[in-house]
Amino acid sequence: MLRDDLGAPVDLTAPPRRVVSLVPSLTEAIATSCPETLVGATDWCTHPADLDVARVRGTKNPDLRAIADLSPDLVVANKEENRELDVRRLRERGVTVWVTDIEDVPSALTSMRRLWVEALRQPVPEWLVQAEQLWGTAAPATRGTVAVPIWRDPWMAVGPRTYTTDLLTRLGWTNALAGPDADPGDRYPHVDLADLDHPGVDLVLLPDEPYVFTAEDGPEAFTHAPTRLVSGRLLTWYGPAMVEAHETLAT
Numbered sequence: 374m375l376r377d378d379l380g381a382p383v384d385l386t387a388p389p390r391r392v393v394s395l396v397p398s399l400t401e402a403i404a405t406s407c408p409e410t411l412v413g414a415t416d417w418c419t420h421p422a423d424l425d426v427a428r429v430r431g432t433k434n435p436d437l438r439a440i441a442d443l444s445p446d447l448v449v450a451n452k453e454e455n456r457e458l459d460v461r462r463l464r465e466r467g468v469t470v471w472v473t474d475i476e477d478v479p480s481a482l483t484s485m486r487r488l489w490v491e492a493l494r495q496p497v498p499e500w501l502v503q504a505e506q507l508w509g510t511a512a513p514a515t516r517g518t519v520a521v522p523i524w525r526d527p528w529m530a531v532g533p534r535t536y537t538t539d540l541l542t543r544l545g546w547t548n549a550l551a552g553p554d555a556d557p558g559d560r561y562p563h564v565d566l567a568d569l570d571h572p573g574v575d576l577v578l579l580p581d582e583p584y585v586f587t588a589e590d591g592p593e594a595f596t597h598a599p600t601r602l603v604s605g606r607l608l609t610w611y612g613p614a615m616v617e618a619h620e621t622l623a624t
Contacts, residue, residue, distance in 0.1 A: 375491055378474035378484055379452060385469060388494035389446035394418065395432055395459075396451045396473070402485065402612030403449070406498035413443045420606065420614075435459055441466050447492060451475065477539035478508050481611035504615040508543060513623075516545035517575030520568075520598070521608065523561060524584045525591070530569060532562045537608045544622055549574050566594060574598040580605030 375383040393413035394400040400418035403411050404426075413427040415435065427443055430436045432454045440448060445468060450460055452474040460470050471492045475481045482505050489495050519541055521531040531537045533551040541548060549569075550562060569577060577598045579586035582605035586592075592600040607618040 377471045377492075378487070379472050381470075381472060383447075383469060383471050383492065385447065385492060387446075389469075389492070391443065391445045392447050392449060392493070393429065393440050393443055393445040394449045395429075395435055395455050396449060397432070397454075398606075398610035398612045398614060399449050399451070399473070399485075399488070400424070401610065401614065402498070402500075403493070405500065405613050406489075407493065407495045410493070410495075412445065413440060420610075437462055437466065441468055445469075447471055449473070449488070449492075475536055475611060476534055477536055478543055478615075481536060481615070482508065485611060500613040500616050504613075504619075507616060507619040512543045513545040515547065517547070518549045518573060519546040519576045519578060520549045520574050521578045521580065522564075522569055522584070522586070522591075523580065523605075525586075525594070528564050528566055528569065529561055530564050531608075532560050533557050535560050536611065540608065540618065541622075544619075546576075570595045570597050572597050576601060578603045578608065580608055582606070582609075 375385055377383050390410055391412045392410045394403055395415055397418045400414040401420040404421055404424055411426055413429050415432050416428050416430055417432055429439045433456060448463055448468055448470045450470055450472045452472055460472060463470050473484045475484050485501055489497055521537060523529050530550050533555045534557055538548045538551045577595055577600045579591045579600050579602050606614050607621055
């Protein structure tokens with residue numbers, strides 16, 4: 374019996390031919406490497422841009438009936454992005470669900486390889502091999518201290534024990550909000566602007582999701598720390614985005 378990242382049994386007797394993804398980054402990964410299997414995705418699944426599959430609402434409020442009506446062989450979910458309640462209700466409907474659990478770069482690579490080899494039973498995609506090579510190298514010398522807001526009014530930012538923090542650490546950055554004094558249980562803390570904008574922060578990365586920071590909305594709030602607009606996909610999406618993230622953010 375197969376088991377997903379959380380140890381739950383997954384009854385798959387054959388390679389799944391109809392897959393619904395409730396995780397935008399995994400939707401991109403599946404659509405890139407085995408598009409013929411993907412039959413459903415959430416409204417938040419924006420990559421690839423020409424994705425043409427049934428939509429099943431959001432990651433936090435999926436339409437369970439619509440998912441079941443697609444007769445999927447497998448639904449792919451994630452511990453952080455999807456609710457345990459929805460996973461349980463899908464399973465109660467007889468739907469097979471594989472839940473991924475990803476908190477850092479190594480677990481992302483391991484989880485995706487397991488998903489491909491054990492669950493999807495597809496050849497390991499080239500982007501995954503490339504991502505393993507790129508992120509398997511030693512981190513460069515420390516580049517400085519960084520902060521990553523994810524919302525404003527009120528301000529929220531990336532904290533400890535997150536995929537984003539680990540990704541940036543492997544690029545040589547130290548997250549100003551993930552130090553030894555940070556609450557390990559508060560992964561996306563509410564903060565004051567002063568916690569982000571002070572001389573001790575060398576760079577503030579302003580992503581375009583979940584809050585859409587733009588040239589006109591975000592940089593003007595900072596008077597001490599320099600800012601850089603960046604694709605939120607590169608900071609938070611695992612899958613093919615990991616290759617692009619290394620190529621873009623390593624410079």
